[in-house]
Amino acid sequence: MALFQAILCYVFGALALGAALVMVAQRNPTYSAFALIVTLVSLSAVFGLFGAPFIAALQIIVYAGAIMVLFLFVLMLLNVRTEVRAPGEGRVFKLVAIGLGALLVGEIGSVLVAARPALAGGFDASARQVARLLFDARYLYVFEATSILILASLVGAIALAKRDPSS
Amino acid sequence: MTPASLDLRPLFPAIVVAVTGLAVLLAQAFTPKGGRAPAAALSLAGLAGALVAVVVIAGGRGRGAVLATSVAADDFALFFQALILAIGIVAVLLSTSYLRETATDRGEYYALVLFAIVGMLGLVSALELVAVFVALEIMSVAVYALAGLQRDRPESQEAALKYFITGSFSSAFFLYGVALLYGLTGRTSLALIAQGLRAGGIAPAAAAAGVASAGAATALALVATALLLVGFGFKVASVPFHMWAPDAYEGAPTTVTALMAAGVKAAAFGAFLRVFLQALPSLAAHWQPAVAVLAIVTMIIGNLGALAQSNLKRMLAYSSVAHAGYLMTALVAAPGLGTEAILFYLVTYAAVNLGGFGAFAALTRSGREPVTLSDMAGLSERRPLLAAALTVFLVSLTGVPVSGGFVGKFYLFSAAVRAGYAHLAIIGMLMSVVSAYYYLRVVVAMYMEPPVGEDPWSRVGTGAALALTISTTVVLVLGVYPGPLMAWARAAAGSLR
CATH class of the missing domain: 1.20.5 (Single alpha-helices involved in coiled-coils or other helix-helix interfaces)
Structure with a gap:
């Protein structure tokens, strides 16, 4: 059972990453938005597999549901077919983006190496527990x-x- | 804890105001097309009712009540709530004629004012960072919308947009600070955070996150403090986080500007004091020098900026920045004398700003507002009483004796001196001298210059006249008889310790 869960986890993780890459690489904003939906749904599945069904449901309802509808609505309202590049978005911009990205990757790497990436035990993220706290x-x-x-x-x-x- | 043991008394004033806000909205919805619901009268009734509630709580057993460790009705909260509700009443009194003359008379205006006041009431009574944040957002969101309510004026839209974007940005800073403190101590309650930080600040959660050493914990706590300082710095408009203030103050409807200068500033300083004195006292040695530096640059840049303005609303906006600096000199000296001085000064400052912006609002006719010095020329002949009142406000802003502003500044600066920050007081006094130039320039225009052309200004309406009378009285009474208010301020400051 644990093996099955682990396999599913990797499958959805890969799906989330792949769809995120597609979203960035895609020139058509509508396709990007659809790729983002795949990422969000896959992430929700990962949350579910980690024993956080409430966050999984929220992920679907809030992000994949409400926010994505808003995105698509705006895209269709403005009728954007291809990505419009703002003038002046040149090399400096790319270098800064690459620098910040490298910083983030380094940070994640150092955290993974330094701190044991152990999951907190006995952590209850069920809807019941969230409701208890909320009220x-x-x-x-x-x-x-x-x-x-x-x-x-x-x-x-x-x-x-x-x-x-x-x- | 069972629901039966919830003590709702600390919330009562806010509930009254919130329900009034709903009533204003519903009254507008049920008014026949073309008619006007008595929104201003309803708002006044609600605010007065809430003020009575505050007084009753302060005089009865509800004093000091706490709702589930998150909201308090301590003396500090009650002092601020009474001030904020009084500000609300004066602002509503000023609004009726101004809204009519600028064709912004809509039901939403009063509802948003009331919601902003609910946020302010929550802000000064919250004992817990999440509650502080939610209250801060309620206040801010309502004021963003109010700033943009004159949609046909591009300046108003610019004000709303700038205030919204910089304000949301500052909220993010604040929230990041809250998150770091929560991560370190595992608590959001101000008192428990202080306890955790004093004990070295390493909660089990922080230890699990890899923060193993006390040094790392202190470093994180300092980053959190800096982020909170940025967040509050934006809200009180201290340099270098003041860029939004001149544009937002100038573009917003003038009565909203009055509410921003008086109410938002008072509520933000209330939360600023409470969070820094109750949650971060163990880091005071670190944040006090930072606040001192902010106070110095704020006083200097605020006053020099005001010198260069020809638009009166912008001038008062920069003056509001400068006054944030004066207030922060005493924040360095808090707790104790500094806190009392800030509380006292906020009262006089609120009266003066409501009066100053209120005078401009009262003169507005058919969308035209007095904004330049030449607009003020000869006002003493056309509106002698209003000119006299405006003179009182400007003199008080300068800090001349026999005005509330003088007594307030005296307390602020003497608190700074006693805490060993004499240089702050000296800079403050020098800058007050500089400020005399731009404040008194207006008085000179009103009294020494002849009126030009036809009288373009509106007659002062009953509500506005009442509001200006209240403000003038407060400023003058506090100038000669500050004792009772100072005693209240002292009692209120005492409950922070």
């Missing part, structure tokens, strides 16, 4: 206050975007 007295206030935050954003967005009845 725990300590976080209850924050959880409720977030609703005001969302309402304020909603009212603000509508106030800024609504067509003026007078004009």
